[in-house]
Amino acid sequence: MxxxxxxxxxxxxxxxxxxxxxxxxxxxxxxxxxxxxxxxxxxxxxxxxxxxxxxxxxxxxxxxxxxxxxxxxxxxxxxxxxxxxxxxxxxxxxxxxxxxxxxxxxxxxxxxxxxxxxxxxxNQRPDKNSSVPKKISKPSLQTSSPRMKQLFHQIKKAASLDSTILLTGESGTGKTYIARQIHMLSERASEDFITVSCPALPRELLETELFGHEKGAFTGASTARAGRFEQASSGTIFLDEIGDLPQELQPKLLNVLQDREFFRVGGNKLIKTSARVIAATNVDLHSRVNAGTFREDLYYRLNIIELVIPPLRERKEDIPQIIEHILARIAANRNTETWTLTKNAAASLQKSNWPGNVRQLENVLERATAFSESNIIEAEDIIGVLEAPSPANQGRQILSEPGLTLHEIEREAFIQTYIRTGKNKAKTARELGISERSVYNLMGRHGLK
Ligand SMILES: Nc1ncnc2c1ncn2[C@@H]1O[C@H](COP(=O)(O)OP(=O)(O)OP(=O)(O)O)[C@@H](O)[C@H]1O
CATH class of the missing domain: 3.40.50.2300 (Response regulator)
Structure with missing residues (x-):
């Protein structure tokens, strides 16, 4: 060949x-x-x-x-x-x-x-010399944030154990990212890391997705199929949004966690698994237990080690290096050189409150780099792509963030209005009830010109 x-x-x-x-x-x-x-x-x-x-x-x-x-x-x-x-x-x-x-x-x-x-x-045949690349990238656990330092210390310890881990944190904080880092730091690094998103599928499909099915298990099951637990084999299975696991499937997952075995759908042969389970949630699972929609025994089985990922606004020290990391990744994907940010652009990103966490920061950088004419990103490139929340959400979002200074509230209100009006200074002035001159002053004060 x-x-x-x-x-x-x-x-x-x-x-x-x-x-x-x-x-x-x-x-x-x-x-x-x-x-x-x-x-x-x-x-x-x-x-x-x-x-x-x-x-x-x-x-x-x-x-x-x-x-x-x-x-x-x-x-x-x-x-x-x-x-x-x-x-x-x-x-x-x-x-x-x-x-x-x-x-x-x-x-x-x-x-x-x-x-x-x-x-x-x-699906490899034993005789086949497959070219599956076994590329194991080294995880990068560098941080300037005291909270993240503590978390990374816990992550390193947890990675060396085999216990089930529950990752909690707001959407976009990096739970999937951290789960993968744990896998890469563990002895299972050369094995598979398999992700299953619990809300992505209806119950029946999720059951076969997780546990597989035998031929003829349901109409259309013309062949047997291994589920994700079997695919993960001795690697790691990551169950995302575990709070959305349908109640009917909760006992089956509990059995897997307790006894490390299960049946395929329509099967009668017990299948053993040694996959490590990492689950993640952005909802308060405990309140789901209290509401009776999540089994308490399953909650305790999952919550052997709980790692809490803080929102980005509580670890702003890390923003510069996360930006660098994301820009390098975008550049590698596009096969281009990476970008540098002007002081004002960096300050603009640093000041934002990131309600959508790292995912929102990543989206902003994806779009800013897509529209930027050179390898320098200016504050204007950033302001142009910072997401503007809908008018209905706007006031609520700003006022509901605890701990914001008046300066930060002013900045958020200004930027959101400026973007919503399509960066039209006269409209921004009208909406905010200020003069156009004040708009220019605000742009200067918040590093936007
Ligand atoms: N420390 C980091 N450095 C660089 N990129 C990161 C970091 N943390 C997260 N990301 C990136 O941010 C994006 C969102 O992260 P991720 O999907 O892990 O969040 P999540 O908490 O699992 O979100 P959800 O709850 O919505 O599933 C991903 O593209 C991820 O690669």
């Missing part, structure tokens, strides 16, 4: 997504080839291709039909389908059509490539 033959086929008609996936695939050690349609994919596929990342919504022959045609040529090729948001029904269709797995858009690139690796590894 030619070592340079492509081993991953990417099929997406959106040129930007296609380019992004190809770059990320290269970064993850794959040799990708890309197609923009089902027909092109059928043309390009050969025996070296181990897996196909296939967009469902292709023009002409759609993703579901394409799976069938690819399998006519290469019955063993592994297909991972990319589906639209909340598209559980289509996801079932994709699985029935022969996809090994699927991912709902939008997704993290890291998550896609974790899934591709896990799928290929789990």
């Amino acid at each position: 030619n070592p340079n033959s492509p081993n991953l086929l990417i099929v997406d008609d959106d040129e930007t997504i296609q380019r992004l996936l190809v770059m990320a695939a290269n970064d993850h050690g794959w040799k990708p080839v890309a197609a923009s349609s089902g027909l092109e994919a059928i043309d390009l596929i050969d025996e070296h291709v181990e897996a196909v990342v296939l967009d469902l919504g292709l023009p002409g022959m759609n993703g579901i039909e394409t799976i069938g045609r690819l399998h006519e040529k290469f019955p063993n090729v592994l297909v991972i389908m990319l589906t639209g948001t909340n598209d559980a029904e289509t996801a079932v269709q994709a699985l029935k059509a022969g996809a090994c797995d699927y991912l709902t858009k939008p997704f993290e690139l890291q998550r896609l490539f974790d899934l591709v690796c896990a799928t290929v590894r789990n």
